[in-house]
Amino acid sequence: MNVMRRTAATLATVAVLLVAGCSSSGGEDDPTPGPSASDRNGRPDDRKVSGLRGMTLPSWNTDDYSRPQAETYLRQIAATGTRWVTFTPTWYQDRVTDSAMRTTGETASDDSLRHIIRLAHDAGLKTMVKPHVDLTKGGDRAEIKPKDRDAWFTAYGRFITHYAQLAADNGVEQFSVGTELAGTSRDGERWGRTIAAIREHYKGPLTYAANYDEYQKIPFWKDLDVIGIDAYWPLADKATTDAARLRSAWRPIVDELAAFSDRQHRKILFTEAGYVSQRGTTTAPYSWTVSKRDGEAEQAAAYEALLAAFDGKPWWAGVCWWMWDDWPDSGETAKRLAYTPHGKPAEKVLKKWWGER
Template identity: 75%
Template structure:
């Protein structure tokens, strides 16, 4: 989900409509995840048995705000074992050769603060840095005129967070998110991954969009395949969980085969549904309708967790997203992605608490 400019992303959602993190078997030991082996992947092919929720930031001080500790306690109360944080840099144009911080970029001090709070709450951490467009638009449209200069800047950006992840003990790191305009460049991305591994020894992933992952050539350099799982599941609004589970069947067949070919598990680095009528027709849209749809959101949560539970190739899910910070939400809370205080939260509590530590 292109988080830095949510309003712009919402405007793109209607056009995208026509375009064609929970594991029931992960235990406490499995959740920790082994370190990378000599081949650059985990020794047994496992990532974390991840039951997670993303807590994004929209401003430099969000992660050090008074609400941070309360949000983490709320996330842990769902049965989540992981939380994802998303520091974001921006570039002014899609063809520019570099990215920079803005007043919307989480400060390093705030990241260190909230990672410490997360660990103190008993949550493991995935750090998932984003690059967005300062004037809005889909980050998949980033296609630099000077690829060498852009990748040099990107390596500087991501190794900064690799060092921070290592220093704070973050348990997993995503080397990129939904950068489809660059992700086919396997040689340059492999160089970036090598630079990250020189600074951080935990498991690595890349968060490919659901329509991008097949064309990513550097999965072999990573420990787990990451997919932001926004597949449309219906052609009309529905709260029929059984129908939505059936919609996952062909997707799961494709993913199982892909996992087998790549010799890596698949982690849903993002998955989510707004509480709006029609969310299952366009899960990537912040503004699919103006009508509430908490029952449809809950059915979509239930369908994903039921359909994927126990699949040997599936490494888990990190849901998009928990609450917005005060005074930053562009979508009213009752219609937003958060499951907090909605039937979808009860789905998480029932599914994740019943899973226990197995």
């Protein structure tokens, strides 16, 4: 998910995954659910909740991950029943045609990233590092199409292997090789070489976070351990708080994903999914600015529908929600309207499905 300051967003093996806790068939993150983990009323069984339980904590500034609030945020995240947390160090390029990316004052420092990984482990959370590339002059990262592709991939290789080594050195349990780079992701040969270079540094499970309208066009899933999708499918044509209706809207998508997983012989992880607490969020989950009207009930219904629709699916590896609270003085969307579920009905939905019982 691109940050608002840039733009509103637009549209290997099972054994390795079991070790990583990303399988929906066992392990402490993911008790075996059987055919369904819901009772007749649609409530989660007290003993069985399937899939990786994740939350994203993004950074917008150099020192975010070393702020005093970091430990508090992680405790709050863990209290929802979340067992994984995703971090998003970001480099920037000015234009979609540029041939390289660089750090800026909005890039989390390496020391701060190491610090928050350590805090997360201390809090009993597993970690995924999901580096992002964004644009300083506006636009969507999906539109990045460098004029000099060889130069861009060389620069990207330096960027991503830097974080792969940092992840390896700090015991990170899963790593994403890229996020929503649709303008380059059809280049299977160059991406294959990039992934091979990453594996020289990082031996854990790898994914790529494809946008929901991108994942079927990716030629390199065979090189990765799990399919990653940023799951911002529109579910309604008008605002609704009807969780049953939203769950029904997921049905054709569930069927589509089940078939895709079977063809690729890989499980599917929602590397992102989320809803602002604004009226109409289910019509455009990828948008930070659907409306200025409160939509907490719609956000909660959307959380309920996703968790109910995918619970117990043996090919579904879980979800990393976008996102927890913004850091003080950095959010450009008021908390009451933002993606965070914290302090809202959606947090209660998470605790119902994921919380300790």
